[in-house]
Amino acid sequence: MRAPGERGEIIPKLGEVFREHGFEGASLARITEATGLGKGSLYHFFPGGKDEMASAVLDEISHWFAEKVFHPLRSEADPASAVAGMFAAVETYFRSGDRVCLVGAFALNDVRDRFAGPISRYFKEWREALAAALRRGGRSDDEAAALAEEAIAAIQGALVTARAMNDPALFVRILRRSEQRLGLAPGENG
Amino acid sequence: MRAPGERGEIIPKLGEVFREHGFEGASLARITEATGLGKGSLYHFFPGGKDEMASAVLDEISHWFAEKVFHPLRSEADPASAVAGMFAAVETYFRSGDRVCLVGAFALNDVRDRFAGPISRYFKEWREALAAALRRGGRSDDEAAALAEEAIAAIQGALVTARAMNDPALFVRILRRSEQRLGLAPGENG
DNA sequence: AGGATCCTGTACTGACTGGTACAGAGAGGC
DNA sequence: GCCTCTCTGTACCAGTCAGTACAGGATCCT
Numbered sequence A, B: 001m002r003a004p005g006e007r008g009e010i011i012p013k014l015g016e017v018f019r020e021h022g023f024e025g026a027s028l029a030r031i032t033e034a035t036g037l038g039k040g041s042l043y044h045f046f047p048g049g050k051d052e053m054a055s056a057v058l059d060e061i062s063h064w065f066a067e068k069v070f071h072p073l074r075s076e077a078d079p080a081s082a083v084a085g086m087f088a089a090v091e092t093y094f095r096s097g098d099r100v101c102l103v104g105a106f107a108l109n110d111v112r113d114r115f116a117g118p119i120s121r122y123f124k125e126w127r128e129a130l131a132a133a134l135r136r137g138g139r140s141d142d143e144a145a146a147l148a149e150e151a152i153a154a155i156q157g158a159l160v161t162a163r164a165m166n167d168p169a170l171f172v173r174i175l176r177r178s179e180q181r182l183g184l185a186p187g188e189n190g
Numbered sequence C: 001a002g003g004a005t006c007c008t009g010t011a012c013t014g015a016c017t018g019g020t021a022c023a024g025a026g027a028g029g030c
Numbered sequence D: 001g002c003c004t005c006t007c008t009g010t011a012c013c014a015g016t017c018a019g020t021a022c023a024g025g026a027t028c029c030t
Helices: A006-025 A028-035 A039-045 A050-075 A077-091 A104-109 A116-136 A139-166 A168-182 B007-027 B028-035 B039-045 B052-075 B079-093 B102-107 B116-136 B141-163 B168-182
Strands: none
Touching: A006 A039, A006 A050, A006 A104, A006 B007, A028 A039, A028 A050, A050 A077, A050 A104, A050 B141, A077 A116, A077 A168, A104 A139, A104 B028, A104 B039, A116 A139, A116 A168, A116 B141, A139 A168, A139 B102, A139 B116, A139 B141, A168 B028, A168 B141, B007 B028, B007 B039, B007 B052, B007 B102, B007 B141, B028 B039, B028 B052, B052 B079, B052 B116, B079 B116, B079 B168, B102 B116, B102 B141, B102 B168, B116 B141
């Protein structure tokens, strides 16, 4: 037996294929090429085929965000630095606008229905976690909820428009302004 | 010869197929079904195949927005009502969050490269037109540019997240708040 | 060394892909 | 009536699709 991480190691590669070509455009030919694995291995690790591969990718994304973003938002002592941490993590994760949000991309056509659960859970958890941090930062329930969903939409929209106009810097600009608007400066300098 | 609008009449149907299934997922089988036209007719009207069909759809979208959104933004006497008109048009066009932005959806994977020109032009024109209205409304150049790109990203992000969470009302909420933030109330009541 | 288990390459399937070719239906002009 | 031009259904093509079957290689345990 190889290292148990064998399967786990190819999931990021699968993610990149789905990101680049979408679910329908991610053919097994492209997947075998990108992962270096033949069909045999692929169907050994993912007996459910493309659906299971995409599910695994969504799972991995979920876990990453849960650990690096949602959990800190919910439980970090200083809500301001938790929010700052979220924006920093997001900027890194999306490679300053060069990378696309697979969950958002899946949401835009009929593949959403196949993965409706994970997709909606991802955004709902994010919204709830960010709202919680904003409440701890002194916002009312309504304000926190509104600002949270606005910030998340801003991030998604920034990814779409930055890619559409081929201008990754736009993503970063919108991130900055969105962060400012949440208005939770932790200290005076820094 | 039939009415010269024959070809034009099927373009909206093509648009819906691309919206629902994406470019790759929009197979000729689905297209013939949705349009009621056989391959013969389809390739008669669009000799270039799927690429030409998608181009025609993007063109039609461009023209619609140019006429109903961009032009009023640039030239309507009262910039406040021009902006209000934009939000109203957008809310109607996207069916209060039930419909997806095809241009944004195309931007998210590798089909963007096939239609890079029309896609980036659509967003750039929108941004420029909205910024022009904001400038006429009293904003500085920098403010206008920043607010414009933020508002457009908000709309796109609202479409993504509303559909992801299966909550069209979210789209309308974000539209309202985005409009408020532009802060160009035309009158006291209305 | 033997044996069990995990992994992988290859060959194959039937369905579907986008696209082409073309005969002929249909309608309008004269 | 006839001719022309636009349109359309059908048959067909080679290529690709996701998925299956399976033999055998690799690896580990004992």
